[in-house]
Amino acid sequence: MLRTNLEHLETEDTLKAALKEHENVMISCGRMGPMCLPVYAIMDGLKENYEHVKFFDQDFDGPAASFIRSLPQCAGFMGLPFTVYFKNSEPVAATSSIQTREQVVTILDREFGKPE
Numbered sequence: 001m002l003r004t005n006l007e008h009l010e011t012e013d014t015l016k017a018a019l020k021e022h023e024n025v026m027i028s029c030g031r032m033g034p035m036c037l038p039v040y041a042i043m044d045g046l047k048e049n050y051e052h053v054k055f056f057d058q059d060f061d062g063p064a065a066s067f068i069r070s071l072p073q074c075a076g077f078m079g080l081p082f083t084v085y086f087k088n089s090e091p092v093a094a095t096s097s098i099q100t101r102e103q104v105v106t107i108l109d110r111e112f113g114k115p116e
Contacts (some may be wrong), residue, residue, distance in 0.1 A: 013109040019089040024112040029068040030081025
C-alpha cells in the first residue's frame, strides 16, 4: 500500500466500486518515488476545492493495477505514475510521469468542470 493521504484502491473490486459510485474519479497508479510523490501531493491539495471529484491512488506493482496498466489510454506510457481521469466509469484523459498542479487542474476543469 502507498503511504499517502489519498484513499487507496487495493483490489480490482474496490477500483470498480469506486468508478461505479462516483461520477468523477482521478486515479494515480504509481510507487513511492520522485515522479509520483509530487502528483500525490497535488491530488491531496486539490481534494478540498474539487469536492465533485474523488481522488485515489493505487500501487503500480499490485495485481489490481493491471486494470489501469491495460487501458488503451496507457498503452504507450513509459513513466510513473499512470494517472487516469474517469467520468461515469469511462476514461476521459490519461497522463504519464510527473505533472504540475497547473496541468492537473487543466484536465480536472476540462473533464469535470471547475469547482463552485
